[in-house]
Amino acid sequence: MSTTDDGDALPGIPNVGKADLDAMVEEERPDPRDELADVEADTDLGIAMAEDAQRVARGELTGDEYWEKYDEAAADEFGAAYRETPNPAVDAGDQTVSTETAESLSCTVGSMDAVSTEAAQVEGDGSEGGIGAGDEKWGMVIDLQKCVGCDSCTVACKSENRTPPGVSYNVVMEEEHGEFPNVTRTNVPRPCMQCDNPPCVQVCPVSATYKMDDGVVNIDYDRCIGCRYCNIACPYGARYFDFGGDYDDEVDGAGEVTSPEYGVDRGPREDGESPIGNIRKCSFCTHRLERGEEPACVETCIGDARNMGDLDDPDSDVAKMADSSRAFQLKEDEGTDPNVYYLK
Known part of the structure; x- marks a missing residue:
């Protein structure tokens, strides 16, 4: 991946190509039929919708044709x-489905926009300044030469977001x-790639997954029905289903600790109560961004490999790194245009 001027691999850093990294990502993805085996929703429908949602991201199918x-x-x-949810693709200024088709x-x-407003999940409005100042398009750059x-x-992510067994956003x-x-x-x-063209948003039949103006893809737990179609549509394997487990055997009272996700106090974990039975994923620690703080993974990285900032600000460190000759995205051929970049 990284070499000296003579073409030799740097010590400890393998000369691995992007195809190899993409293959590593693919290995992390769940098998579609295994993932949907215990779901009430139709498996064949879910697989077909997921595959076509990926085709929409690649530009091989239009949103109109999809729905x-x-x-x-x-x-x-x-x-x-x-029937009672807004069509997920009708967005002012960024329509993937025409109003006529909708x-x-x-x-x-x-x-x-209506879905994200109705969800009312994010606390604050970013008015306090700092990293969450208001009009950013959030992006993350990860330097593979610095990751140890x-x-x-x-x-840090599990601790911050109180994720249960089997759920690891990072x-x-x-x-x-x-x-x-x-x-x-x-x-x-x-982490979650926070795609600009997210198949998970396209495939969701109830608009539970939605993309914010700041580039972050979030989930409305109250709207999510747990069909898991988005899990198999994600090209990165970055989504998980909350089966209701906890760490009470390891840490007494672990299930009583409230997750801070989306700024909503949902109380102790109880069967039948969100987020149990929902899809979960990294949200760039939206609740921290709104407080002007970095995501927990960025703040904790001992090698300073992770960088967070505004991709729309050409003067920001993140924008400069994302535009450098070292930068690339995982699975670029998927057309998802992730807001997570890597430095080779």
Whole structure:
């Protein structure tokens, strides 16, 4: 991946190509049929919708064609949950479905702006200044030469967001190369990519997943029905289902600690209460950004490998790094245009 002027790999840093990194990501993704095996929603429908949502991101299918194709099936499968929610693709200034098509569908015509406003999940308005000043497009740049694979980001994220067993918003993918004593290791941290063209938003039949103006893709737990179609639509394997587990066996009273996600106090974990039974994922620690703080993973990174900032500000460090010759995105061919960049 990184080399000296002579073309040799730098000590401890393998000369790994982007295709190899993309393959590491693909290995993290769940098998679609296994993921949907215990879900009441139709498995074949979910797989078809997920695959076509990825085609929309790649520009191979339009949003109009997508919802014209799946409107009847989604209405039959999800009933009122689908019919009573605003169509997920009608957005002022950024439409993936035309108003004409939306009005022909079985679901209510509306916009994702309305969905995000109704959710009322994010506390504050960013008016206090600092990193959450207001009009940013949030992006993260991760320097692979600085990542030491310590997993401090994983631990910090679990601690900050109180995620249950089986749910880790930040994982570090690892792969060893060579034989002792000539061994190198690839460490690739993988949060949610916060895609500009997110298949997870496209596929959601109830508009529970939505994209904010600041570039962050969030989830309305109260709207989510747990169909997991978005899990298999995500090209990065960055979504998880909350089965209701907790760490009470390891830490007494762990299930009583409230998660700060989205600035909503949901109280102790109880069966049948959100976020149990919902999809969960990294939100760039939206609740911290709104307080003018960095995400927990960025603040905790001991190698200073993670950088957070405004991609729309050409003078910001993050924008400059994302525009450098070292920068790349994972699985670029998917057309998702992630707001997470890596430095090789």
